[in-house]
Amino acid sequence: MEGQTLDWTRRSALGLLPAIALSACAGAARDQPLRFWAMSYEGDYSPLLMPPFTAATGIPVEVQSLPTTASHEKLLTAQAGGAMPDVLMLFNGWIQEFATIGAIAPVPTPALVADMFPGVLAATRIKGRDYAVPWSVAPQVQFYRRDILRQAGYETPPGDWDGWRTMARAIKRRRPDDFVFMMLLNWPTALINMLSQAGAVLLRDRDTRGNFQTTEARMTFAYYASLFADGFAPRALSTEVQDPVAAFAQGFFAIWPSGPPTLLDFKRRANELPVDRWSTARIAGPHGPGRLSGLSTSLCVSTTTSRPAEAWALVRHLSSASSELRYQRLIGNLPARASAWSSPQLAAPVLAPFAEQMREPAFSPPVIEWERIQIEIQLAAERVVRGLQTIDQALAALDTRVDRLLAKRRALVEAGKLA
Incomplete structure (x- = not known):
C-alpha cells in the first residue's frame, strides 16, 4: 500500500514539474523548503503527509501550524508584508476575501478539481474561476444511542423536527433524569444548522447587514428554545459538561449533533462506548434532512510564491485520494475527492450519512466577520433560552449588533472597493 502511494505521488508530482526536472537552476531551488501554513488539526498533522512528497520530488516542506483564532490576522499581515507561504490552508469562508485582495492564485488546471464533490467545490469558485482545491470536509450528523432509542420504540431518529420532538418525549418518559439532545448553550453549530435547514438567509444587502427578523429565523429560534x-436539552455550557464522550457513553444524552472527528473519539474509547450502542443519521430538519454548513477547508497557492509549479505539486499531493484517506485516519475529517469514497476505508455504514450530507451543503456567508457573527447568534439564543429576552427582542438586537460588525465591509461595498 505504501509503495503504491509513493509511486502514484512520484508520477503525479513529477508530472506537474516538467520545468523543474529540466532546469539546473530550479534543481538548486528545490533544496530550499516549500512553506506551508495550516490551522487546527490540519496544521498539527500535516507534517505526517510530507515524507512521500519529499521522497518523490526531492522537495522538502516546512509546515507551520497556526492557532485558529489568530490565523486570519497573521495571514493578512503576511500578505501585507510580502511574507506569505507558498501554500496555505484557508477555511472556505475566507477564500473570496483572499482572492479579492490578490493573495491567492487561480487553480491552473481543471484536473486538480475534476474529482471533487460538486457542492464542496462550489464554495471555492468565484465568478466561474476556481481559487482553491477542496481538502478537509467536516459535515455534521447526529450521533445517536441505538439502545436508548430502541427502548423508546425507535430504530433510528426521525428526520423532521416534529418527529424529533415526539421521539424526545418518548425518551424523556423512560429517562426523566437524563436529557435527549447534547446542545450546549455556547456551541453555535446546532443552531446555525437549524437556521440553514429552515432556509434562513442570515445576511442581506450584499452581506452587509443582518437579516434575522424573518419568519424562518423566528421559527428556528422558537424551536431551538423549546428543546x-x-x-430535552440542558441549560448548560460546555464547561459544565467537560467530557461529552463520557456523558454520551453514560446515557445522559441520546442524540449528539457532531462532526467526523467524534468518530475517532468513539474509537479511542470503545471500552466505554461499544460500537453496537451507537450509530449516525443525518440531522433532522423542519420537514426532513436538508442543507447544512460544515467547517470545510481548502488548499491555496500564494500569488507571491517564486515556485508556483512546486507549490501546485504539493497541493496535488495533499489533495490526492491517498493523502486524504490517510488524513481521515489521522483526524477524522472526510475527503473532498469523490474517488476516495470508493475505498473500503470509507465503507462503514456510520459514514454513509456524512457522504449524503456532503451532497447537500449549505454555504456560510463569505464574510470574514462570520466567526464573530456566529458567536452573536448563539449569545442571542442563550438570552432567549434563559428567559432574558423574547425572540423578537433578541432578533432585533442581533440585527443591530451584526450591522455594527459589518460596518467596515458595508463601507467598502458602498465605495465600490469590495465586490
Missing part, C-alpha cells in the same frame, strides 16, 4: 424549555 430547552421542555427539558
Whole structure:
C-alpha cells in the first residue's frame, strides 16, 4: 500500500514539474523548503503527509501550524508584508476575501478539481474561476444511542423536527433524569444548522447587514428554545459538561449533533462506548434532512510564491485520494475527492450519512466577520433560552449588533472597493 502511494505521488508530482526536472537552476531551488501554513488539526498533522512528497520530488516542506483564532490576522499581515507561504490552508469562508485582495492564485488546471464533490467545490469558485482545491470536509450528523432509542420504540431518529420532538418525549418518559439532545448553550453549530435547514438567509444587502427578523429565523429560534424549555436539552455550557464522550457513553444524552472527528473519539474509547450502542443519521430538519454548513477547508497557492509549479505539486499531493484517506485516519475529517469514497476505508455504514450530507451543503456567508457573527447568534439564543429576552427582542438586537460588525465591509461595498 505504501509503495503504491509513493509511486502514484512520484508520477503525479513529477508530472506537474516538467520545468523543474529540466532546469539546473530550479534543481538548486528545490533544496530550499516549500512553506506551508495550516490551522487546527490540519496544521498539527500535516507534517505526517510530507515524507512521500519529499521522497518523490526531492522537495522538502516546512509546515507551520497556526492557532485558529489568530490565523486570519497573521495571514493578512503576511500578505501585507510580502511574507506569505507558498501554500496555505484557508477555511472556505475566507477564500473570496483572499482572492479579492490578490493573495491567492487561480487553480491552473481543471484536473486538480475534476474529482471533487460538486457542492464542496462550489464554495471555492468565484465568478466561474476556481481559487482553491477542496481538502478537509467536516459535515455534521447526529450521533445517536441505538439502545436508548430502541427502548423508546425507535430504530433510528426521525428526520423532521416534529418527529424529533415526539421521539424526545418518548425518551424523556423512560429517562426523566437524563436529557435527549447534547446542545450546549455556547456551541453555535446546532443552531446555525437549524437556521440553514429552515432556509434562513442570515445576511442581506450584499452581506452587509443582518437579516434575522424573518419568519424562518423566528421559527428556528422558537424551536431551538423549546428543546430547552421542555427539558430535552440542558441549560448548560460546555464547561459544565467537560467530557461529552463520557456523558454520551453514560446515557445522559441520546442524540449528539457532531462532526467526523467524534468518530475517532468513539474509537479511542470503545471500552466505554461499544460500537453496537451507537450509530449516525443525518440531522433532522423542519420537514426532513436538508442543507447544512460544515467547517470545510481548502488548499491555496500564494500569488507571491517564486515556485508556483512546486507549490501546485504539493497541493496535488495533499489533495490526492491517498493523502486524504490517510488524513481521515489521522483526524477524522472526510475527503473532498469523490474517488476516495470508493475505498473500503470509507465503507462503514456510520459514514454513509456524512457522504449524503456532503451532497447537500449549505454555504456560510463569505464574510470574514462570520466567526464573530456566529458567536452573536448563539449569545442571542442563550438570552432567549434563559428567559432574558423574547425572540423578537433578541432578533432585533442581533440585527443591530451584526450591522455594527459589518460596518467596515458595508463601507467598502458602498465605495465600490469590495465586490
